[in-house]
Amino acid sequence: MSTESFSPQPSLDPASEVPTESSTEPKVPSQSAFPGWRKKSNKPLWPAVVLAMLVVAGLVGVRIYRKLTAATPSGETEEAAIAQARLPVRVLRAQKGPIQGWVFDEGSVWPVRRRILNFQASGDITYVAKINGVELREGDFVSQGQLLATIDARRQESSIDTAVADIQVSETQLNQSRASLLQSQANLEKAKSDLTLAETELRRYENLFDQGAVSESDRDAYINRVDQAAAALKTAEQDVRSAAESIRSSEAGVNASVARLNQNAVDLEDTQLVSPLDGVVAYINIREGEYWSTQYLNAGSPQDLIESAPIVVVDPQSFEVEIELQAGEAGEINPGQRAYVVLEEEVSALQAAGANSQGLLDVARQRGSGGRVFAVSPSQTPGSRGTEITIRDLELVGNLKVGGRVYVWIEVASDNDAVVLPLGAVVSRNQQYYVFVVNEADGTVQQRRVTGGIEGLSGVEILSGIEPGELVVTEGQNRLVDGTPVEVVDRN
Numbered sequence: 001m002s003t004e005s006f007s008p009q010p011s012l013d014p015a016s017e018v019p020t021e022s023s024t025e026p027k028v029p030s031q032s033a034f035p036g037w038r039k040k041s042n043k044p045l046w047p048a049v050v051l052a053m054l055v056v057a058g059l060v061g062v063r064i065y066r067k068l069t070a071a072t073p074s075g076e077t078e079e080a081a082i083a084q085a086r087l088p089v090r091v092l093r094a095q096k097g098p099i100q101g102w103v104f105d106e107g108s109v110w111p112v113r114r115r116i117l118n119f120q121a122s123g124d125i126t127y128v129a130k131i132n133g134v135e136l137r138e139g140d141f142v143s144q145g146q147l148l149a150t151i152d153a154r155r156q157e158s159s160i161d162t163a164v165a166d167i168q169v170s171e172t173q174l175n176q177s178r179a180s181l182l183q184s185q186a187n188l189e190k191a192k193s194d195l196t197l198a199e200t201e202l203r204r205y206e207n208l209f210d211q212g213a214v215s216e217s218d219r220d221a222y223i224n225r226v227d228q229a230a231a232a233l234k235t236a237e238q239d240v241r242s243a244a245e246s247i248r249s250s251e252a253g254v255n256a257s258v259a260r261l262n263q264n265a266v267d268l269e270d271t272q273l274v275s276p277l278d279g280v281v282a283y284i285n286i287r288e289g290e291y292w293s294t295q296y297l298n299a300g301s302p303q304d305l306i307e308s309a310p311i312v313v314v315d316p317q318s319f320e321v322e323i324e325l326q327a328g329e330a331g332e333i334n335p336g337q338r339a340y341v342v343l344e345e346e347v348s349a350l351q352a353a354g355a356n357s358q359g360l361l362d363v364a365r366q367r368g369s370g371g372r373v374f375a376v377s378p379s380q381t382p383g384s385r386g387t388e389i390t391i392r393d394l395e396l397v398g399n400l401k402v403g404g405r406v407y408v409w410i411e412v413a414s415d416n417d418a419v420v421l422p423l424g425a426v427v428s429r430n431q432q433y434y435v436f437v438v439n440e441a442d443g444t445v446q447q448r449r450v451t452g453g454i455e456g457l458s459g460v461e462i463l464s465g466i467e468p469g470e471l472v473v474t475e476g477q478n479r480l481v482d483g484t485p486v487e488v489v490d491r492n
Helices: 046-071 074-085 154-211 216-269 302-308 344-352 357-367
Strands: 087-093 095-111 114-117 123-128 147-151 272-274 279-284 311-314 319-325 338-343 369-380 387-392 405-422 427-429 432-439 444-449 451-455 459-464 471-475 486-491
Touching (some): 095 302, 095 459, 154 216, 216 272, 319 405, 338 344, 338 357, 357 405, 405 451, 405 471
Antiparallel strands (some): 095 405, 114 311, 123 147, 147 272, 319 387, 338 369, 405 459, 427 432, 451 459
16 A cells, blocks of 8 residues: 555544643652651642542543444454454364274394304314305305305314224224134133033042042042143133223223214314305305404304304394383283384484384384284393393395394284374373363363373374264363363364
8 A cells, every 4th residue: 555545544542632640640749859748748649649540541441442342343342352262273073993002112133043153163264165156245045064164174184083093093902802802712611621521531530549440640630630620711711801801991992082083073063164054144254264263252242243253144034023121011012912123224214204103103014024922021131121022923024134123013902993082182181181172062162081091103092081073172272271262273
């Protein structure tokens, strides 16, 4: 609008026609001009001051009234005032639907079947397997029994050679002892036979001596033969016992040599890494020509162990996720509950893009790996006093990595026919929970006490206090009290 067309209206403010406070209020001489005035005056000052204030208030009231009556027809004044008093709110009509309660935490991925391959000896790495001419790498498939790496095993091989030679010597001695035993047993049998024959001849000559057919010296000669045969028998028996003892000693020598050979064979195996299963190389921390020491292995944590071990082989089809929950949350977890797993880096990217908790869960359901709670540890983890939860039966494992960090949602409760309201619709006052329900007839709100049930990521189950179809305030309720008139500006 131009300044030329604008015509200011004459003022209707009665205050402009009323004398001002300076013209009506009696002037009071200053104490400096009239020394001792307060002491000499017998009339109090306050009645005049009060009168002046009442006059000014009346003028202001008249002015306000005239403005209201001028702006609004007399029949609509009350309705306009009520409209101005209504508070804007957003509402939602309560209805039934599904809701799930979740426990959320971070965890680590581990294969159910994993083998950490470690040299039990120190030395130079002399061999690392090659796949298609390329030295073994992470992600390569290997077969059960396949030799993957070795370290310098000359000392162990020399010990094996020595043990084999010792076995040969011991076996030779054993064979000799067995042969000696056989000879001793044969000598024993001959000694027994010689004694029997000597005893028979002695009896015959004793009969002849008794008949006077032979002399005493002839008889005595056969007595000496019996004594000699008996002595020979004792010697043969001792030889048999000695031969048997020699066999036992030789057998012990053979066993000791075999034991040393077995130990040396184990020592040789300690210089070799052989895949115990058909799987995938998850970690490899060695190279041919490098030196390896058993002190390099870091067993501080499972992750430290696999990251420092020479080679880790896993079964790529059997991953599990381990999380640690505090006692309050762990009490809600039971085997068989549904779980969703998604990689940490994927969640981080979504969070950076502004995704909320419900959005992250939707992504976990769509692109993550679904699984089930496999086990809930009956004991608490030392130090953290947490409870370890294991999740298995993961459906999608192609994007999971050994030791990788993931986010996990576990469904701990669900109701497919619940009255559900947004979390923001519920207010807490005096340690009680309330919602505001709009009376659609007069546009006022009623404060209702409610009882909550399952709390989801963005909504809560209302067990009592609300019926389906009622209009509930979802935004703006913090300014409301029971009976407040409202204006619905948006319906969800």
